[in-house]
Amino acid sequence: MPSTVVILGTGGTIAGTASNPADNVGYTAAQRSVADLLAAVPALRGQAIEAEQVAQLDSKDMDHATWQQLAQRAAFHLARAEVCGVVVTHGTDTMEETAWFLQRVLAPAKPLVLTGAMRPATALQTDGPQNLLDAVTVAREAGACGVVVVFAGQVHAAQDVRKVHSYRLDAFSSGDAGPIARVEEGRLRRHRTWPVGTPLGLARIAFEPASWPRVEIVSSHAGAGGAMVDALVAGGAHGLVVAATGNGSLHNALEPALRRAATAGVPVLRCTRCAGGALVGVSDAMLPAAATLSPWQARIELMLSLLAGGG
Ligand code: ASP
16 A cells, blocks of 8 residues: 655745744745655654655745646656655645646646645744645545645645635635535545546646746726737737636627637637636637636636647
8 A cells, every 4th residue: 555645845835934923924935845844743753754845935926837847746756656645835825726737737546635824834823734734634545536725624626726815724615516525633524526537648738838828817897998908919928818707798898809819819718707606508609618717727728728739
């Protein structure tokens, strides 16, 4: 039975420090190494765990080069016979984007678990150590698979997870779908099945990240117009995602510009800007619809689809 868990560090608040332990917001992210984070969890001592620093950044600054490297390192470790699962420590700001990217590229048969913290490592109420412990529990769970986010005692599928709060410790939600499971005192209480999918594969992203297609997000809103879309197309955008109102509706003054972009060969993907729900009964006739994806997931989807053309 494989029993080693590999923890890949990328930074974030979980690795952040502040000079004042009572300061929950005035900290600097990505200061502590992943080895330090591991050492701060006594319950993990003596377990078969390896730690590797892949990056050290505030995830608001996440970039495609780091995604490429992270996917490659995660795939390498997941393929090792002795490894049962991989944990990624990550900032919360873009955790849902990294989770979806990894799920689409790797859709791993073993668990690939992202976790982080809403309080820095120095805080009075730091949540990082418990989240890390829970993430390792999920990485060791027999039968677990796919990319999941473990946070505040809940296990979320990459497809469903959204950061829904800027400050609370339980900052993530799976919306209508609900969490896959809860982690309680080192045991999982399961609610539904693990996420499965068909991986696009590392070959899809084996291009110089600087040359990956540029996909930009625009939104429909009161007072919207087409000038932003026209400027993006003129500026060389390769694809556009439109965060539409409600069930995919678009402002009259915006829609013609999006159609012009599509006609000019810049694909446009439509999704809802609502925090919950999907596009229901919406046809692709107006513009292709990404039924269940958030604007940020749709951006990844379109970029990966354009990468099939060679980056
Ligand atoms: N800005 C931080 C980050 O995303 C926030 C966090 O980790 O909670 O890296």
